[in-house]
Amino acid sequence: MVKLLKYAALTIILAVMVFPLLWMFRVSLMPPTGGLSLGAFFTPIFTLGIYYDIFTSGNMLRYFFNSALIGVIVTAGNILFCFMVGYALSRYRFIGRSFWFYSLVFVLMIPAHIIIIPLYMTIHHLGLYDTYGALILPFLVNPIGVFLVKQYIDSLPSAVEEAARMDGAGELRILIGIVMPLCKPALAVLAIQVFLTNWNSFLFPFILTSSEAVRTLPVGLALYQGHQAIDWPHLMAGSSLAVIPVLLIFLFFQQHIVSGITAGAIKQ
């Protein structure tokens, strides 16, 4: 009886949690003409007409491509740079090491949204406004990623590196050839976290660009509703494009996502 009640409660909660996304997919599968009528959710007509529309006209596909390109570059950059920096902080004693370490802590604790004005101006001064560079360069090294890698390398024995060094291997070879392969688990977690964050990111792409050519999908969606009356089916098809990659990543890498989230919370 208690068990039955528990399942009933869980099912109701689950319905509440997934309904909005189901609604989004449902609306995106409406016929292209006719708009959105009351009770449309329950009509048994499904078509891909709207997807055909947004793939053949308008800028939605362009936004999708921009998001994907920027996401891949930023993720690749973070894998390389967070790894390099994490390795340096873990294994080397260099000038200002603790200062740079605390600068990471400092940035982690700063509410990112308060720098929108100065970052906007800095990007302008650098001549990067409204370019891919504005959406890539500031986001190539993320402090959480550096911590993740540093902690992981701290837990690895340094004997292998020392042995390689004795054998005359250069520092770069040790970094890329020996330590990096050992860090694969941490780097996988890092990559997925960075990609998801970047894919969903809105505020910075929104304030640092203005033209449609470099616009990302979330920005495109947010500004789409500006035109005339809201065309819900098309807007929801575009939204589905933003959600489907996330769902796929979630499906295949759930464990990585979970350990990325909990890594920060549970520290020994």
Add this chain to the structure above:
Amino acid sequence: MTTRKFTGLLFASPWIASFLLFWLFPLLYSLVLGFTDYRLMAPDYQWVGLDNFTALFSDQAFLSSLFHTFIFVLGTIPVTTVVALALALLVERQFPGRTVFRSGFFMPSITSMIVIALVFTNLYSRGGYIYLLAEMLGLTPPENGFLLSNSTALISIMAMDVWMSVGYYMLLFLAGLKSIPMELYEAAEVAGAGTWRKFRSITIPLLKPVALFILVINTIKSFQVFVEIFVMTKGKYGTSTAVYFIYETGLNRFEFGYASAAAYVLFIIIAIFSLAQFRLFRQRSVW
């Protein structure tokens, strides 16, 4: 040895460059700007001392944006935390279908905020499903939908925010629950403790570190609420928040000096809240 020192610096250089260029410089820049009347339309700016700050505290728009932000923070965080803990307790033990429920609860929190805000804009509007549900329950929702009314707009956005983020904090609580040693519960059972007693005397105290972590990150996040406001109400109907004010002032009216001052005020408020939470929890910590 000196080459190794140099190599370390070289490997750390991506962060050093990134920190100086995209964090330290902008932060110092805006600190300076906060004491000027710099705006896009009049680029030859002047020092105005603390004028921006005194103006802010008599600026009705800024004060009400702070007020809305406080309502948002104080209203969502307790609810989110309690619901997240309840969900975590519900799916903690192994049972058939557990993964499905856990994944379903978590799903909204990795979905784009823009998409969620768009979907709820429809659901909350007149004739949307939440509107219809409210009518079915015998309530009388505002005539033009929940988002176009001063009395319901902010609380509707807050409810959506709770809905979206509980899954994320549930995962953190689950990790916390997992780290509690089973032996403690077994020992308590031997001593004759009931379910409630075990929950109060073992689970709650041992979850404190995770709860603190959740409170701090949620506080920092919630004080910066912006995207949902931008999409759903454009700051109208009593929903303008502090970051929305900063965005409006700085990037719509291009009053860079004034907006920078507002950003620093918000920064200081967030810092005070985070520190207060740390102190509060330190007092009777299990560590």
